[in-house]
Amino acid sequence: MFSQSDSRNTDSTTTAVTAAVDDANSNPPPPSSSDEDFFSSISVASSSSSEDNQPQTQTPPQIPISWPSDSVITQSWVISLMEAFDWGSRNLPPSEFPTLFPVQVFDSLVLSASKILHKEPNCVLIGGFKADSSVVVVGDVHGQLHDVIFLLRDAGFPADNRVFVFNGDYVDRGAWGLETFLLLLAWKVSMPNKVYLLRGNHESKYCTSVYGFEKEVLTKYGDKGKHVYRKCLGCFEGLPLASMIAGRVYTAHGGLFRCLPSTPSKRSKGKKTRKVVLNQEASSLALGSLDELSKARRTVLDPPWEGPNLIPGDVLWSDPSMNPGLSPNKERGIGLLWGPDCTEEFLKKYNLKLIIRSHEGPDAREKRSGLGGMDEGYTIDHVVESGKLITLFSAPDYPQFQATEERYKNKGAYIVLEPPHFDSPVFHSFEAITPRPKANPFYDFEDVLDSDEELDLASMVS
């Protein structure tokens, strides 16, 4: 019932490379990124030298990017931005980023996007489609700008009849989280009802301080870095948690979530105040409702793992399991594990056909018995009476920086949902843009665990 279409990356205009290659594995990165080193390594990239198959995008774009005088973000502005980010990633050292995208333009874009995002409900309802509409669902992209650009071109840009739902994890690990996030914000601002950006667990203070995004921003914006990082965190807080597509498909970064049991407090006899049970036994865990999801407080820098506001952490951090029932997600230290019975319960209760979640790349899947690997960028985890649970991961050749020679060589994938019911996924797997432009990592990838398990709760107290 599932149709597949492999869209291999054969377009020479999108695979063309610079002189510099991603040699993160063979050569340890220099201790700090120095502009001199960077320029000397790529100095031929923008010249007219024909010694390499230079891509057409090497023509310097008009920089700096300026905010439109009428503040209207058009599709052509976004495409110019995309080309400028692509060019900058190949031709400018990270510290020169403000010459391409000045902090004033950053402020205008993030303010415009934040205003839109903060008004959206926790679970955005996406519908009202035309007869020829389709919906593209995208999983984790983790700062892999060039793969995101390939995906957008391959699927077709957002349009009146092409809606995009991004399932979170735009930043961290990859070297271009800032460009990736800003590009998606620009699409959001240009077409707020055609582009939906959901929150991932990496759109948080804790993850970005460990997995690179904070340092990336500080490196790219220098003395304005702290301001820029703060604004990004504020924007992360506005991102909605989940989406409902055509009333048939639920999407969220991690997935399902618990019901928050409340019991009458003994200290408030007869009053309406209720005391939330803080430490739930696994046996008392039950699935939450969409109504409860709609009431959760998502404007938190880090979703809490204890206390009354547990739904955001569940939605962003949970994983499916092949064992039935709900249980605490001990590997992650936050969120839940849910079984096929829970998938069935949720689908049936809301008359849905699909759950599309993300959150697990090839590194995470390597350690999970009973669940498929992420070689093709997606897995079908639960097949139950009412429908299916799918994991979708859109960062090919992930992670960008790896301490071992052996790479996962995973493809990324996106899903297209088509009318009339939008509930039969068409999978598009794609390979990574190779080689990636040269870049240094913004985190100590040799010391950080491969997947973001074992959350260091102590460092999250804020």
Ligand SMILES: [Mn+2]
């Ligand atoms: Mn994740």
